[in-house]
Amino acid sequence: MSTATLDLEKVGAFAQQVGALLAGGATTAMMVVGDRTGLYAALAASGPVTSAQLAGATGTAERYVREWLAQQAAVGILSYDPADQTFTLPPEHAAVLASDDSPASMIGAAPQISGLHRRTDQLVEAFRSGEGIAWGDQDPTTFEGAERFFRVGYRNSLVAEWIPALDGVHEKLQAGARVLDIGTGHGAPLLLLAEAYPNSQFVGYDVHPASVDTARQRAAEAGVSDRVRFEVNFCQGYPDRDVDVVMFFDAFHDLGDPVGAATHARRSLAADGTLVLVEPRAGDDLASTLATVPVAALGYAASTFLCTANSLSQPVGRALGALAGEAALREVLSEAGYRTIRRAAENDFNMVLEARP
Ligand SMILES: C[S@@+](CC[C@H](N)C(=O)[O-])C[C@H]1O[C@@H](n2cnc3c(N)ncnc32)[C@H](O)[C@@H]1O
Numbered sequence: 001m002s003t004a005t006l007d008l009e010k011v012g013a014f015a016q017q018v019g020a021l022l023a024g025g026a027t028t029a030m031m032v033v034g035d036r037t038g039l040y041a042a043l044a045a046s047g048p049v050t051s052a053q054l055a056g057a058t059g060t061a062e063r064y065v066r067e068w069l070a071q072q073a074a075v076g077i078l079s080y081d082p083a084d085q086t087f088t089l090p091p092e093h094a095a096v097l098a099s100d101d102s103p104a105s106m107i108g109a110a111p112q113i114s115g116l117h118r119r120t121d122q123l124v125e126a127f128r129s130g131e132g133i134a135w136g137d138q139d140p141t142t143f144e145g146a147e148r149f150f151r152v153g154y155r156n157s158l159v160a161e162w163i164p165a166l167d168g169v170h171e172k173l174q175a176g177a178r179v180l181d182i183g184t185g186h187g188a189p190l191l192l193l194a195e196a197y198p199n200s201q202f203v204g205y206d207v208h209p210a211s212v213d214t215a216r217q218r219a220a221e222a223g224v225s226d227r228v229r230f231e232v233n234f235c236q237g238y239p240d241r242d243v244d245v246v247m248f249f250d251a252f253h254d255l256g257d258p259v260g261a262a263t264h265a266r267r268s269l270a271a272d273g274t275l276v277l278v279e280p281r282a283g284d285d286l287a288s289t290l291a292t293v294p295v296a297a298l299g300y301a302a303s304t305f306l307c308t309a310n311s312l313s314q315p316v317g318r319a320l321g322a323l324a325g326e327a328a329l330r331e332v333l334s335e336a337g338y339r340t341i342r343r344a345a346e347n348d349f350n351m352v353l354e355a356r357p
Pocket of ligand 1: 135136146147150151182183184185186187188189205206207208211233234235236248249250251254255256310314
């Protein structure tokens with residue numbers, strides 16, 4: 001290609017943009033290191049620290065820590081004071097990086113992004129063959145990342161905002177309802193519900209045995225095993241009938257046959273039961289999603305590697321994509337025989353669709 005016709009200023013500006021993207025990719029790996037070694041938590045708990053102090057506090061090797069600190073300062077996560085060679089994690093940054101318990105936490109997404117990098121070769125092969133990749137064949141950090149990252153939004157919104165926004169569901173859960181969670185993964189939202197509604201009974205189904213094992217462990221740790229059960233099952237295989245609420249948390253668009261799954265859910269629901277889809281917030285077409293969803297770049301990457309790939313690994317392979325949008329989801333629910341469908345709630349990341357048979 002001749003460079004004569006190129007606007008070199010634009011080339012330079014775009015090269016800088018690409019440089020920032022590459023730095024972001026590298027920083028994700030550095031974030032995982034900071035998370036795993038407790039460096040962020042230690043920085044959050046201390047004032048300004050030198051590399052030696054931070055290494056001492058975390059039991060890590062100073063020479064590595066010094067290099068990590070320099071990178072984190074270069075990318076703007078830490079501030080650096082050259083006078084005494086100390087590094088500071090501002091409290092606003094600690095709120096996002098230092099603990100999963102913060103309502104602003106995003107650090108749980110970092111291992112998930114690292115996991116995508118470890119599956120690049122498989123995805124390239126899938127691009128060539130058109131074959132799918134099952135969720136269970138992803139890197140294990142994917143399962144950890146999904147649990148940790150999604151749980152933040154569920155903890156912020158599920159019990160306080162989403163359940164009360166559904167028609168009559170809070171009352172049923174208080175009195176004692178039967179609830180299913182399909183594609184439950186590590187079960188984070190179901191455990192939040194079980195803690196909030198001790199009179200109800202909850203069952204989480206997932207096709208991935210290792211995730212179900214982890215979910216059972218989480219239920220035991222949370223002390224709610226008396227009312228929560230996790231079982232390995234396909235979204236069209238569970239036997240339950242007369243269920244009050246069937247929920248899908250960030251899982252419906254992952255399914256090969258979402259119409260089949262929603263139809264099976266409808267048959268398992270009581271006549272006055274409710275289907276709830278918690279799905280990524282997106283516009284109804286690409287242009288509106290690009291214009292209105294700040295995390296679209298992340299969402300489409302996860303969708304390419306995980307959601308679309310999983311759907312293509314299953315019968316039908318409808319491959320809605322993670323950012324399918326409300327109109328596409330409504331179409332699926334209508335095909336599955338739901339008559340009343342409405343958007344009941346949303347937050348920065350998710351929208352909540354409520355459907356009735
Ligand atoms: C993105 S994860 C969401 C996990 C969990 N609901 C959450 O929000 O943390 C999607 C889950 O759906 C499960 N899944 C995919 N296809 C499934 C199917 N056909 N039947 C049941 N579960 C399925 C995957 O194994 C995975 O655990």
